[in-house]
Ligand code: KG4
C-alpha cells in the first residue's frame with residue numbers, strides 16, 4: 001500500500017439496501033457488500049420505511065465489517081468515510097448517517113457527505129476508468145428521473161426532470177397492476193422479453209414547458225385503463241404484451257429526450273445511471289442511439305446501477321480530494337436535490 005493511495009469506505013442506506021464498499025482512488029472497487037431487504041418488503045408490495053430502518057440497524061455493523069474484511073484492509077487503512085445523506089427515506093438515511101459519524105469520530109478519519117443521485121452518476125467511473133466529464137447523463141431510478149449535463153466533477157446543469165412519477169416508480173406501479181409484484185422493474189424487464197412491444201399503443205407524454213422534462217403518470221393511468229377495459233369486456237390480458245408495450249413507451253420517452261439533448265448540445269459522451277439503467281431494453285436502445293450518432297456510451301454493470309456502497313465511495317473520493325468535509329452535525333436530508 002502506497003501513502004498516496006486513498007481508500008474510502010462508502011455507506012448507503014437510503015432505501016432498502018444496506019450497503020458498504022471500499023474503493024481505492026475513486027475507481028477501483030476492493031469490496032462491495034450489499035444486503036438487500038427485498039425479501040422482507042415483498043409481502044407488503046413495497047418498501048415499508050419503519051421496517052427498512054430497523055433492518056438497516058441490524059445489518060449496518062456486519063455489512064461494514066465484511067466490506068473492510070473483503071477489501072483486505074483494517075480500519076486504520078481507511079482515508080475517509082463517505083455516506084449518503086439524501087435524498088431518500090429519513091429513517092433509513094439516519095441509520096447510515098449516524099453510523100458514519102460515529103465511525104469517523106472513533107477512527108479519527110474525515111467524513112464526507114454524498115448526494116445519492118450523484119452517487120448513481122459516479123458508478124460510471126468505476127466501470128469506465130477512462131471516463132471524465134463533461135458528459136450528458138440520464139439518471140433513472142425508483143425515486144428520480146434526471147437528464148443532466150455534468151460539466152465537471154460535482155458540477156451539474158439540470159436539463160430536465162420528471163414532473164410526477166420517476167421511471168422506476170412507474171415500473172413498480174405497473175408491475176403491481178399486472179400482478180408481477182415488487183420490485184417491478186426487473187420483473188417487467190423479464191416478462192417483456194416474451195411480449196410484443198407494438199401490440200398495445202400506450203402514450204408517450206411530452207411536457208409543454210420543457211422539452212427535456214419527463215412525465216410518467218399518464219402512462220401508468222393508460223395501462224390501468226387498458227387493464228380495466230379488458231376486465232370489463234372479459235378479454236384475457238396478455239401480461240407479456242402489456243409489459244413489453246409499457247416498457248417500449250418508457251424507453252421511447254427516455255431515449256427520445258436524451259437524444260434530443262445530445263443532438264442539441266452536440267454531446268460526445270453519454271452515461272446512463274440508476275436502478276432502471278440495468279433495464280435490458282433501455283441499455284440496448286441507448287447504446288444503439290449513441291452509436292448511430294458517434295457518441296461514446298457508458299453504463300455501469302447492473303450490480304452498480306442499483307443502490308450500492310461503491311458508487312457512494314467513488315463520489316466521496318472526488319469530494320474528498322476537492323477538500324470537502326462534513327462535520328458531526330451532519331443530518332439526513334430526505335428531499336435533497338442534485
Ligand atoms: O437506484 P435504485 O436501486 O434505487 C433508487 O434510488 O430509487 O432503483 C430502484 C428502481 C426500482 O424502481 C426498480 O424497479 C428499478 O430501479 N429497476 C429496474 C430494473 N432493475 C431495477 N427497472 C427496470 N428494469 C430493470 N431491470
Ligand code: ZN
Pocket residue numbers: 116120141142274275306307
Ligand atoms: Zn438509488
